[in-house]
Amino acid sequence: NAGVTQTPKFQVLKTGQSMTLQCAQDMNHNSMYWYRQDPGMGLRLIYYSASEGTTDKGEVPNGYNVSRLNKREFSLRLESAAPSQTSVYFCASSETLDQPQHFGDGTRLSIL
Amino acid sequence: EDQVTQSPEALRLQEGESSSLNCSYTVSGLRGLFWYRQDPGKGPEFLFTLYSAGEEKEKERLKATLTKKESFLHITAPKPEDSATYLCAVQAPGKLIFGQGTTLQVKP
Numbered sequence: 001n002a003g004v005t006q007t008p009k010f011q012v013l014k015t016g017q018s019m020t021l022q023c024a025q026d027m028n029h030n031s032m033y034w035y036r037q038d039p040g041m042g043l044r045l046i047y048y049s050a051s052e053g054t055t056d057k058g059e060v061p062n063g064y065n066v067s068r069l070n071k072r073e074f075s076l077r078l079e080s081a082a083p084s085q086t087s088v089y090f091c092a093s094s095e096t097l098d099q100p101q102h103f104g105d106g107t108r109l110s111i112l
Numbered sequence: 113e114d115q116v117t118q119s120p121e122a123l124r125l126q127e128g129e130s131s132s133l134n135c136s137y138t139v140s141g142l143r144g145l146f147w148y149r150q151d152p153g154k155g156p157e158f159l160f161t162l163y164s165a166g167e168e169k170e171k172e173r174l175k176a177t178l179t180k181k182e183s184f185l186h187i188t189a190p191k192p193e194d195s196a197t198y199l200c201a202v203q204a205p206g207k208l209i210f211g212q213g214t215t216l217q218v219k220p
Binding site: 090 | 146154161201203207208210
């Protein structure tokens with residue numbers, strides 16, 4: 001009963017390095033999302049995928065790219081990490097848009 | 113501008129002391145309001161969905177209600193294990209807007 005699985009759980013990068021965060025869900029959901037959570041800012045949507053084969057920008061997409069690899073997997077890539085991208089990143093999925101989202105336990109990313 | 117505001121930011125209760133958390137919102141075209149619970153180091157855990165004013169949902173010691181402008185999460189006789197951050201999120205066309213959360217601490 002895994003739900004939404006994110007890897008890695010923790011990561012430290014140097015400024016300018018690249019990295020891909022992985023997310024997989026086993027609930028046969030159509031829609032998947034990437035958020036970042038910062039103190040005092042709440043959860044902010046980076047990108048989402050309404051269904052396999054589609055991706056769209058959210059509130060804070062700059063500096064990120066995504067790939068919906070298949071129905072189960074949705075990855076987030078930082079091409080050139082910056083200290084402002086230090087955050088906790090959450091992946092979520094839902095049956096369709098507008099349905100309750102189910103979250104993974106996050107990736108804690110520090111960029112030095 | 114679409115906005116979701118939760119109050120208070122933090123709440124300390126004694127075990128058994130009932131209280132309510134507030135989520136007020138201004139959005140165009142509300143499609144639903146969600147309540148989540150988040151424990152430290154974990155992702156948000158879905159609790160309730162409310163779709164229309166007057167709707168209520170209950171789960172154990174929690175009861176969520178919805179009006180046209182706000183939602184309340186009532187906690188009856190809380191226990192220490194209810195300590196967590198409670199998030200509300202409002203579904204508008206094309207976006208889900210989260211509030212910043214209320215951190216609840218229940219002391220034995």
